[in-house]
Structure formats: structure tokens, C-alpha cells
Amino acid sequence: MKRYEDLSPSLRCIMTPGPVEVDPRVLRAMSYPVLGQFDPEFTELMNETMEMLRGLFATSNKWAYPVDGTSRSGIEAVMVSLIAPGDRVLIPVFGRFGHLLHEIAERCGAEVFTIEQTWGSVFPPEEVIAAIRSFKPDVVAMVHGETSTGRVQPLAEIGRACREQEALLIVDAVATIGGVPVETDAWMLDAVVGGTQKCLSIPSGMAPITYNDRAEAKLLKRKQVERGLRSGAGTASELPVVRSNYFDLGMLQDYWSPRRLNHHTEMTSMLYALREGLRLVLEEGLEARHDRHRFHERALIAGLTAMGLELYGDAESKLTVVTCVRIPAGIDGESVRSMLLGRFGIEIASSFGPLQGLIWRIGTMGFSCRENNVLRLLGALEAVLVRHGYAVAAGEGVQAALDVYESNVR
Amino acid sequence: MKRYEDLSPSLRCIMTPGPVEVDPRVLRAMSYPVLGQFDPEFTELMNETMEMLRGLFATSNKWAYPVDGTSRSGIEAVMVSLIAPGDRVLIPVFGRFGHLLHEIAERCGAEVFTIEQTWGSVFPPEEVIAAIRSFKPDVVAMVHGETSTGRVQPLAEIGRACREQEALLIVDAVATIGGVPVETDAWMLDAVVGGTQKCLSIPSGMAPITYNDRAEAKLLKRKQVERGLRSGAGTASELPVVRSNYFDLGMLQDYWSPRRLNHHTEMTSMLYALREGLRLVLEEGLEARHDRHRFHERALIAGLTAMGLELYGDAESKLTVVTCVRIPAGIDGESVRSMLLGRFGIEIASSFGPLQGLIWRIGTMGFSCRENNVLRLLGALEAVLVRHGYAVAAGEGVQAALDVYESNVR
Numbered sequence: 001m002k003r004y005e006d007l008s009p010s011l012r013c014i015m016t017p018g019p020v021e022v023d024p025r026v027l028r029a030m031s032y033p034v035l036g037q038f039d040p041e042f043t044e045l046m047n048e049t050m051e052m053l054r055g056l057f058a059t060s061n062k063w064a065y066p067v068d069g070t071s072r073s074g075i076e077a078v079m080v081s082l083i084a085p086g087d088r089v090l091i092p093v094f095g096r097f098g099h100l101l102h103e104i105a106e107r108c109g110a111e112v113f114t115i116e117q118t119w120g121s122v123f124p125p126e127e128v129i130a131a132i133r134s135f136k137p138d139v140v141a142m143v144h145g146e147t148s149t150g151r152v153q154p155l156a157e158i159g160r161a162c163r164e165q166e167a168l169l170i171v172d173a174v175a176t177i178g179g180v181p182v183e184t185d186a187w188m189l190d191a192v193v194g195g196t197q198k199c200l201s202i203p204s205g206m207a208p209i210t211y212n213d214r215a216e217a218k219l220l221k222r223k224q225v226e227r228g229l230r231s232g233a234g235t236a237s238e239l240p241v242v243r244s245n246y247f248d249l250g251m252l253q254d255y256w257s258p259r260r261l262n263h264h265t266e267m268t269s270m271l272y273a274l275r276e277g278l279r280l281v282l283e284e285g286l287e288a289r290h291d292r293h294r295f296h297e298r299a300l301i302a303g304l305t306a307m308g309l310e311l312y313g314d315a316e317s318k319l320t321v322v323t324c325v326r327i328p329a330g331i332d333g334e335s336v337r338s339m340l341l342g343r344f345g346i347e348i349a350s351s352f353g354p355l356q357g358l359i360w361r362i363g364t365m366g367f368s369c370r371e372n373n374v375l376r377l378l379g380a381l382e383a384v385l386v387r388h389g390y391a392v393a394a395g396e397g398v399q400a401a402l403d404v405y406e407s408n409v410r
Numbered sequence: 411m412k413r414y415e416d417l418s419p420s421l422r423c424i425m426t427p428g429p430v431e432v433d434p435r436v437l438r439a440m441s442y443p444v445l446g447q448f449d450p451e452f453t454e455l456m457n458e459t460m461e462m463l464r465g466l467f468a469t470s471n472k473w474a475y476p477v478d479g480t481s482r483s484g485i486e487a488v489m490v491s492l493i494a495p496g497d498r499v500l501i502p503v504f505g506r507f508g509h510l511l512h513e514i515a516e517r518c519g520a521e522v523f524t525i526e527q528t529w530g531s532v533f534p535p536e537e538v539i540a541a542i543r544s545f546k547p548d549v550v551a552m553v554h555g556e557t558s559t560g561r562v563q564p565l566a567e568i569g570r571a572c573r574e575q576e577a578l579l580i581v582d583a584v585a586t587i588g589g590v591p592v593e594t595d596a597w598m599l600d601a602v603v604g605g606t607q608k609c610l611s612i613p614s615g616m617a618p619i620t621y622n623d624r625a626e627a628k629l630l631k632r633k634q635v636e637r638g639l640r641s642g643a644g645t646a647s648e649l650p651v652v653r654s655n656y657f658d659l660g661m662l663q664d665y666w667s668p669r670r671l672n673h674h675t676e677m678t679s680m681l682y683a684l685r686e687g688l689r690l691v692l693e694e695g696l697e698a699r700h701d702r703h704r705f706h707e708r709a710l711i712a713g714l715t716a717m718g719l720e721l722y723g724d725a726e727s728k729l730t731v732v733t734c735v736r737i738p739a740g741i742d743g744e745s746v747r748s749m750l751l752g753r754f755g756i757e758i759a760s761s762f763g764p765l766q767g768l769i770w771r772i773g774t775m776g777f778s779c780r781e782n783n784v785l786r787l788l789g790a791l792e793a794v795l796v797r798h799g800y801a802v803a804a805g806e807g808v809q810a811a812l813d814v815y816e817s818n819v820r
Contacts, residue, residue, distance in 0.1 A: 004458055004689050007682055009445050019675055022444050030679055031441035034432050034613055035419050036757045048414055068615070069479040069656065070674040076656045099638030104655050148638075203444055203679040205478070205615060228509030228558075228763060243653050245514050246479065246486045262762070264480040265429055269440055269613040270680070272417055279414050347446045352672070353638060 012341075013368075015377050016349040017147035017175060017322045017361055019197035019204050020368035022273075026202055029276035034268040038260060045275055046266065050256065052278040056177060057192055057210040058286070059184035064210035065256045066274055067247070068267050071174040071195035074207025076104055077247035078170055078191045082211075082218055083139050084239045085109030090137035090167070092128050094153065095119055095146035096352045097172060105141060108243070113137065119149045119354060120313035125157040132158075132165050139168045144182065145175035147198075148352045150313055150322040150361060152180060159188035168215055174198065177208070178281050179293045179321040179365055190215045199293070199321055201366030202277035205270040211249070223250040229262060291410050293320045296364045296374055299404040303378040304362075306400035307385070307392050312359045321369070323362045324351075331388050333357055339387065344380040371405055422751075423778075425787050426759040427557040427585060427732045427771055429607035429614050430778035432683075436612055439686035444678040448670060455685055456676065460666065462688035466587065467602055467620040468696070469594035474620035475666045476684055477657070478677050481584040481605035484617025486514055487657035488580055488601045492621075492628055493549050494649045495519030500547035500577070502538050504563065505529055505556035506762045507582060515551060518653070523547065529559045529764060530723035535567035542568075542575050549578045554592065555585035557608075558762045560723055560732040560771060562590060569598035578625060584608065587618070588691050589703045589731040589775055600625045609703070609731055611776030612687035615680040621659070633660040639672060701820050703730045706779045709814040710772065713788040716810035717795070717802050722769045731779070733772045734761075741798050743767055749797065754790040781815055 014020045035042040046065075053064035067074040079101070083089055089110040091102050094117040105112045113135045117123050132140060140162050145152045155171060162169040168190040173182045177192075179199025184192050191211035197204035211219075221238040226245070242248040246264065254261035281289060297320045301311065304325055312324035327333040333350065337360070340346045349361040364374065378397040385392050424430045445452040456475075463474035477484040489511070493499055499520040501512050504527040515522045523545045527533050542550060550572050555562045565581060572579040578600045583592045587602075589609030594602050601621035607614035631648040636655070652658040656674065664671035691699060707730045711721065714735055722734035737743040743760065747770065750756045759771040774784065788807040795802050 002461070004462065004685075004692075007439050007442060007455075007686060009442050009451055009455075009682075011443055012445060012449065014444070014446055016446055019444055019447060019678060022679075027441045027443065027679075029417050031437045032417060032419050033421055033437065034424070034429055035422060036424055036426055037429060037614075039422065039751070039757060041419055045417075045419075051412070052414065069483060070677060072674050073479060073483075073656050076654065080654070096638040100636065100655070103637040107651065107653050107655055109653075197675055197678075203677060204447075204675040205677040205680055226510065227513040228506040241517065243517050243519075244486065244490070244657075245510070245517055246483050247654075247656075264482050265607055265614040267480060267613060267615040267680075268429060268607075269432075269437075269683070270615055270677075272419075273679070275414070276417060282414075341449070347449060 010345060013346040013373055013376055015362050015364065015368060015373060016347050017198065017363040018195065018365060020201055020363060020365045022201055022203055023277070023280055023367045025280060026273050026276045029272040030269045032272055037266050042268065043260065045271060046256065049271060049275045049278065052275065052282060053208050053210065055282055056208070056278060057182065057184045058186065059210050061184065061210045061212050063216065063253055064208070065252070066206040066208045067252065068264055069207060070204050071193070071207045072100070074193040074209045075101070075172055077249055078193055078209055078211065079104050079141060080108050080244050080247050081242050081249040082168055082170060082191060082215055083108040083110045084222065086111065087138040088113065088135060089139045089141060090131055090135050091141050092117065092123050092131065094122050094149065094151060095143065096148035097143045097146055101141045101143065101172065120151065122151045122153040122317040125154055128158050129161040132161050132167060136165065137167050139170060141170040142172065144171050144173040145180065145319045145321070147175045147322050147361065148355070150319045150324040151317045152176065152319040155189065156187045163188045168218065175319070175321065178289065180319070181290055184210055196274060196277065199365045200277050200281065201368065202273045205267065206274050208274070219250045226251060293364060293369055295410045296369045296371070297323065299401040300362065300364055300374050302404050303374070303397040303401035307382060307397040321363060321365045323364065324359045325362060326359055327357065328390050331390055333360060336384050336388055339384045340380055346377055346380050374401055420755060423756040423783055423786055425772050425774065425778060425783060426757050427608065427773040428605065428775060430611055430773060430775045432611055432613055433687070433690055433777045435690060436683050436686045439682040440679045442682055447676050452678065453670065455681060456666065459681060459685045459688065462685070462692060463618050463620065465692055466604070466618065466688060467592065467594045468596065469620050471594065471620045471622050473626065473663055474618070475662070476616040476618045477662065478674055479617060480614050481603070481617045482510070484603040484619045485511070485582055487659055488603055488619055488621065489514050489551060490518050490654050490657050491652050491659040492578055492580060492601060492625055493518040493520045494632065496521065497548040498523065498545060499549045499551060500541055500545050501551050502527065502533050502541065504532050504559065504561060505553065506558035507553045507556055511551045511553065511582065530561070532561045532563045532727040535564055538568050539571040542571050542577060546575065547577050549580060551580040552582065554581050554583040555590065555729045555731070557585045557732050557771065558765070560729045560734040561727045562586065562729040565599065566597045573598045578628065585729070585731065588699065590729070591700055594620055606684060606687065609775045610687050610691065611778065612683045615677065616684050618684070629660045636661060703774060703779055705820045706774045706781070706784055707733065709811040710774055710784050712814050713784070713807040713811035717792060717807040731773060731775045733774065734769045735772060736769055737767065738800050741800055743770060746794050746798055749794045750790055756787055756790050784811055
């Protein structure tokens with residue numbers, strides 16, 4: 001039999017838009033022995049996690065819990081549960097992940113309307129509101145922070161318009177939750193999906209979601225108790241039953257409620273990780289955490305600019321936690337990335353679709369978003385660019401970032 | 411702000427049909443720092459894991475990889491990808507998880523035919539074969555090991571019949587993989603789904619699957635490259651596109667192939683856990699592992715019988731790794747379970763549907779399946795039963811199990 005070596009992954013400095021480095025406290029949490037899924041100690045941890053998620057999402061919603069899967073499992077769960085086949089769904093697209101929402105909505109059997117914004121900018125809210133008034137959608141689905149372009153879409157006015165027009169607003173906040181403000185209640189977002197492996201700095205594996213009473217009312221119209229658990233007919237749905245069992249939020253909420261109606265087997269170790277990651281976020285405080293992300297973004301931008309590099313996209317819609325940098329003319333972007341990883345142990349990201357080969361994407365998210373990482377990246381990037389024949393004034397990137405750090409004005 | 415305590419879960423002896431105790435080597439693997447999803451070190455770990463999964467499933471299939479979710483995510487992924495709306499699907503049901511397959515197939519839009527067997531026994535293969543000949547299904551979906559009743563369904567003849575009748579056979583081997591033989595190729599199973607949190611003794615969170623060329627051929631007829639990644643039209647499907655993006659195996663296999671076409675963000679820490687768990691299985695050897703499970707089952711049964719307890723269900727179809735015990739008349743089964751957990755730190759399982767209140771289910775799976783656990787459970791169960799007024803000849807359960815262990819005849 002072939003021998004497989006002991007696991008011994010290299011230590012990386014991960015400056016991508018996710019997955020990012022994980023706080024050692026979260027890593028330790030995952031190494032604890034497991035509890036059974038209906039052990040009272042475990043269900044208590046589940047309840048605490050729900051409570052903490054309400055804090056994270058800035059909501060008083062009853063429902064806030066993780067879907068067991070990667071971030072897009074949360075997106076699909078919310079969409080397949082809230083979009084009935086034939087529903088009119090409006091999707092404003094301003095980057096790759098808007099296209100993903102389009103794709104998922106189509107697979108849900110929706111009648112999809114899209115409006116598109118040039119990559120690198122976001123929608124003026126009134127444009128989306130006009131589209132809502134003219135298409136009269138049942139559901140609007142939208143990305144908050146687009147990691148493909150490094151932009152953030154203002155949502156407050158769109159939320160209010162959806163409420164007025166009686167559309168449900170689903171928001172993909174995978175890239176923003178825990179890094180920049182996401183105001184579920186204040187912005188009137190009906191369902192929000194977060195991600196673990198970005199600003200929360202927990203390994204990929206769960207997708208925290210929240211939704212309000214308006215969303216729940218729609219779920220309940222599609223509800224069915226599982227065959228093998230129900231006595232009698234089980235279905236009295238006004239709307240077609242959800243096309244997925246795994247992603248049926250009506251069933252998931254019964255599992256997360258005191259009824260604990262058996263569904264999947266909750267991911268014990270990932271729940272430990274999520275709980276510990278949320279503790280870290282709440283101990284730091286949301287506002288302080290958002291400030292921290294802005295502070296390190298400022299240092300990073302100062303450093304990149306001092307090196308003569310240019311940022312991509314509209315400045316006013318820049319997403320704090322993802323900085324897109326134009327690859328200088330004549331430089332092979334992939335060769336730079338691979339030297340950064342191979343020689344310096346630092347990972348930055350390439351890009352998708354129309355931006356491929358044109359920009360690098362640098363993440364400053366969660367635990368990865370710290371002074372020594374930013375300084376390390378700037379120093380290494382300078383060295384690698386010099387090796388690729390790009391003329392950089394030596395040392396200026398790091399010095400400019402140090403200026404920001406020493407000013408200590410947050 | 412409310413203070414949340416440090417995580418400190420109690421140490422449990424988990425003798426349920428899952429989730430079960432996790433080997434410390436697997437727990438340690440999860441505490442390693444993460445790698446980026448496209449880091450060459452990480453994709454190498456993905457490839458190794460695929461190789462090990464082929465060994466686990468006893469297959470030379472090209473495709474063997476985990477779906478990122480709990481066990482039922484793997485079941486749903488295989489079903490939604492291989493069952494096109496309108497397909498004829500036969501589901502032989504002999505316990506709760508057969509009903510789950512029925513439910514999922516329905517939600518996939520299938521025309522479902524079920525045959526049912528009394529709980530506590532399995533199907534004579536010829537009965538299923540006759541149903542295949544008469545219903546002429548496109549797909550047959552079946553549970554291998556039914557944890558709700560503790561039975562195991564022989565599959566070899568059914569596999570051959572499906573091949574002859576050109577039906578695809580999907581098998582739920584969540585409870586059996588790594589504990590009792592699952593012969594994917596020899597039994598002609600077209601798609602098999604395993605679970606992590608049972609006989610593999612890895613935390614819940616991934617669902618290893620495998621499927622052969624016949625299954626892949628159907629996937630490819632439903633294939634679509636994701637919006638936002640494709641150039642041009644993207645779809646040229648002969649059959650309707652899969653209703654799920656997250657569970658579309660055609661996309662998942664592109665992500666697991668050398669193309670690494672971006673889909674979800676692979677669960678780093680769970681992959682570390684899966685790889686380490688598979689290493690442990692392959693180091694022990696599949697045959698030795700199956701023998702071990704049979705050996706401890708024998709000791710457990712000897713102990714339970716010596717205590718005057720009665721097993722539930724047909725002896726010849728008993729599933730090695732789950733032992734169902736009739737709750738003696740006049741004993742409150744839930745009170746026994748809760749005293750076992752509260753005083754002794756030992757968890758056993760209750761049961762579903764028609765068996766509720768009638769049986770306990772004891773798991774001997776993976777890392778939980780070891781001598782000191784079996785002896786500890788028998789001693790504790792005796793003490794708890796005495797406390798509940800059930801007359802047990804003192805000490806006999808443990809002595810009977812010790813006899814088996816000391817005989818050391820595997």
C-alpha cells in the first residue's frame with residue numbers, strides 16, 4: 001500500500017479575499033473532542049451560536065443559524081427556499097458573484113431579470129429602485145461586497161424600496177460580514193448570507209444566515225415535514241414544496257428550534273470553530289473591527305501607491321477588505337503571484353473573467369488583516385516586482401505604510 | 411455585552427450510530443493552519459484524498475471525492491445530479507432513511523415507485539429485482555445500512571440486475587463505509603455515498619462519494635458551465651440542467667479535476683480531517699477494520715444477552731455496527747439514556763417513528779468501537795437498569811464480554 005505522509009501544511013501569509021488565515025483560538029476549538037448532536041451541552045452551544053449570530057448580523061430576527069456547507073450553500077439555501085418556481089426575480093449584477101446569483105435563481109425555476117453595471121463600479125441605488133418599480137419582482141437578490149471587482153454596494157435605499165414594493169430582498173454578504181458594516185434590520189434586508197472563511201477568519205465550511213418574519217412567512221407556505229418523521233399526510237403547502245431537502249430552511253429552522261426535529265447531523269467541529277470565531281468578533285466589537293479593517297486598508301493603499309502601483313475601480317465604491325491592483329504593463333501577473341508564494345510564503349489572488357491577467361486582488365480580512373502581514377506583503381511585493389524588471393523606488397512602499405501605522409490615527 | 415465562556419466540551423463515550431468519537435490524530439489535523447484553496451500544497455492534498463477514497467470505496471472509478479456538507483448533502487448531490495425531472499425512480503424502503511431517499515427523489519421531480527419491507531428486516535434481493543423488471547426504473551436508490559433499524563441490505567444481486575436492466579443504482583452507504591464491506595465495483599454500484607461521522611470517525615461535515623462512467627455519462631448530458639465563468643452560451647444539454655448549483659456533480663468534478671474550475675471554496679480543515687481519517691482506515695486495512703467491528707459486536711451482544719436483554723430485528727440481516735436492543739417492559743427508555751449520559755458520560759441513541767420508545771440503538775463504529783468502551787457501556791447500563799428496577803444478575807454482562815475478549819478469537 002502507498003504510504004501517505006503526515007499532514008504538515010506550510011505556514012502561509014494569506015492575503016487573498018478568502019480563505020484567509022485562521023486565529024489560533026479557532027484552530028484550537030476544532031481540536032476538541034466532539035459531542036453528540038442531541039447532547040444538551042451541544043444544543044446549548046447551538047443556541048449560543050444563534051445568539052451571537054444575531055449580534056453579528058445586527059438583527060433582532062428570530063432566525064440566525066449556519067447552513068452546513070460552504071458559503072454558496074447558504075446562498076442556495078436562501079434562494080431555493082424563498083424563490084418558488086415561476087417567481088419574478090431581479091438580479092442587479094456588478095461582478096462575478098452577481099452572475100452566480102443569476103445562475104442559482106435560474107436553477108430554482110425563477111423568471112430572472114438582470115440589470116448590469118460595468119465592472120469596477122456599483123449601482124446608483126435609484127437605478128435599482130427604478131428596475132424594481134418596472135419589473136415588480138417577487139424577490140431581489142444582490143451581492144453586497146463583490147470580491148471579483150473589490151466593490152461594495154450601498155443597500156439601505158434598496159432595502160426600503162423592496163419593502164415598499166413588497167419584494168423580498170436577499171443579500172449575499174459573504175465577503176463583508178465581520179469586516180464592514182452589514183445592517184440587517186436598519187437596511188431592511190429580508191435575508192442575509194455570510195461566509196466564514198473571509199472576514200470571520202474561520203475555515204470554509206459553514207454559511208451563517210439570517211432572515212426575518214417576512215421571509216419566514218414565505219417558507220411556511222412551502223413547508224413539509226420529512227417522510228419518515230411525519231405522521232399522516234405532512235403537506236399542506238400553499239406554494240410548491242422547496243426543491244431541495246438539504247436546503248429547505250423550513251426544515252432547518254425546526255432543527256435549530258427547541259423541537260430539534262432531526263434533519264442533518266450538525267457539523268460539530270465546524271460549529272465549535274464558528275462559535276469561537278464569533279466570540280472573537282464580539283470581544284473585539286463590531287465597530288472596532290470595522291475600524292481596524294479600514295485602518296489596515298489605508299496602510300496597504302499608501303504602500304501600494306508609494307510603489308507606483310495603480311488601484312482598479314471607482315474609489316467611492318471600494319470594498320475596504322479587497323484591494324484590486326492593476327498589473328503593470330509588461331509584467332506577468334501569474335509569475336509574480338507564484339514567486340510571492342514560492343519564495344515568500346505569501347498568497348495574493350488573481351481574478352475572474354474580463355479582469356483575468358489585468359488585476360491582482362489583495363485581501364485584508366479578519367485575522368489576516370494585521371500590521372505585520374501588510375508590511376510583509378509590501379516588502380515582498382517590491383522585491384518580486386524588481387525581479388520582474390519593474391522599476392520601484394526601493395523601500396518606499398513599506399515606509400509609506402509605516403507612516404500610516406506610526407500616525408496611529410484610526 | 412454577554413460573556414460567552416471558553417469552549418470546554420465534556421469528554422463523552424459516544425456509543426450511538428453517529429456522530430461518534432473522533433481519533434485524536436484527526437482532531438489534531440483540524441488544528442493545523444489553513445492553506446489557500448488553489449495553493450499547490452492544498453490541491454495535492456485534494457488529489458491524495460481522492461486516491462484514498464478510491465481505496466475506501468473499493469473502486470477504480472475516476473471520480474471519488476467529498477461533497478462539502480453533511481452526509482445527506484452527498485445523497486442529495488448524487489440524486490439531484492443523476493435523477494432528471496420525470497425520471498422513473500424505484501426506492502425499496504426498509505427503514506427511516508429509505509423514506510428520506512423517497513422524499514429527496516420526489517423533490518428532484520422524479521416519478522417515484524416504492525416497495526416497503528417490514529422494519530427490522532431487509533429485502534430478499536429477488537423481490538427488488540422483480541420490482542426493477544416490472545417498474546423499469548431509470549434509477550434505483552437504496553440504503554445499504556439502515557441505522558434506524560440496524561439492518562444491512564445485500565446488494566450484489568441487485569447491482570447485477572440494475573446493470574442488466576440499464577438502471578442506475580445509487581447506494582446510501584453512509585452508515586456502512588469503513589465499518590462493513592462496501593464493494594462498489596464488485597457489486598456494480600453506479601454511485602455510492604459515504605458518511606464521515608460514523609465508521610470513519612471524522613466529524614460530520616463532508617460526504618465522500620464515488621460514481622462510475624455510466625453515472626458520469628448522465629451528468630455530462632446535463633452539464634452547464636457556470637455563468638460568470640463561461641464564455642458564450644455555455645449550455646448544450648441533452649437533458650434538463652441540474653436544479654442545484656451547489657450539488658451539480660458535473661461542476662464539482664471540474665473543480666476536483668486538474669482544471670480546478672472555481673466552484674465553492676473547499677473546506678480546508680474538514681479536508682485535513684478527512685485525509686487523516688482515511689490514512690487511519692488504510693493503515694489499519696479495510697479487512698482488519700471490518701473484522702474489528704465484528705469482534706466488538708460479538709462482545710457487545712454477549713454482554714447484552716447475558717444481562718437478559720433482547721435484540722431487535724432479524725438476526726441474519728443485522729448490521730454489525732448498530733445493535734438495536736428492546737427496552738424491557740416497564741422501563742422508561744429515555745430516563746435510562748439520560749442517566750447514562752448524566753452520570754456516566756455515555757451516550758446511546760433512541761429511535762425513530764414506529765420504534766420510538768421500543769428500542770435503544772447502540773453504535774460500535776470506528777474509533778468508538780473498542781474494548782474499553784464496550785466494557786464501560788455494559789457496566790454502566792447494568793447499574794442504570796438496576797436503578798430503574800430491572801433485575802439484572804450482577805456483573806454478568808461485563809463478564810460475558812470479557813470472555814469474548816479473552817478468547818481473542820476474531
